[in-house]
Amino acid sequence: MPTLALYVDYRKAYDMVWHAGLLVKLHxxxxxIALLxxxxxxxxxxxxxxAFGDKVSEKYKIDIGLPQGSSLSPSLFIVYHCDLIQCLGAHSGHIFADDLSVLITATIISYLEEEGTEVCRKIAAYAKKWKQPINVQKTVAQIFYKQIKRPEIKIHMEGHQPGNS
Incomplete structure (x- = not known):
């Protein structure tokens, strides 16, 4: 059965996590409350x-993003996006560190195109709501199919077509 895999790339994934949104989701x-x-x-x-040479700027507050290199950041990123998997419905969604992949299986190729575009629309709407931009140029759609000639599919996300692999 044909399967469409979507590999979604978040633009500056950890750097763009919205603190208020993360705290709402944790709550x-x-x-x-104490841990929150x-x-x-x-x-x-x-x-x-x-710091540049002997010049040092004023300190500024960091009010967005997760610390790079922190052992907590990957777990908090996954928690931040765990409800996305639920909103994708029956499709198989997986998050590891800052990577999202979604698998869609269907018997008809045209259904894969329609459903793939609908899943991309849901992901884009979710990303906008939770202030986590998608890098559409690095997002990839890949089809797995047993036949010798792989069918061409056209998936759309935010007015662009993710790359094919």
Missing amino acids: DLGMP KTTASWLGNRQAYI
Whole structure:
């Protein structure tokens, strides 16, 4: 049976995680208030500065994103997007670190095109709502099919066609 795989690339995945949105999702998942406050403090009490030669800028507050290199960041990113998998319905969605893949299986190729475009529309709407932009140029659609000649499909996301692999 033909299967369409969508590999979705988030633009600056960890850097763009919206703190308020993440805290809402953690609360909705039942995180205890004390741990929620600790997480809010960990996210909100970060500052940075720029050093160039002997010049140093003023410190500025970092109010978006997850810290690069932190062992918590991949887990928090997955929690931030766990409800996306539910909104995709019956299709198989998988998140690992900052990678999202969705598998759609159907007996008819035209259904794969329609459903693939609909899934892309849902992902794009979700990404806009939760302020997590998609890099459509790095998002890939790949079809798996037993026949010798692989069918061509046209999937659309935000007015663009994801690359084919």
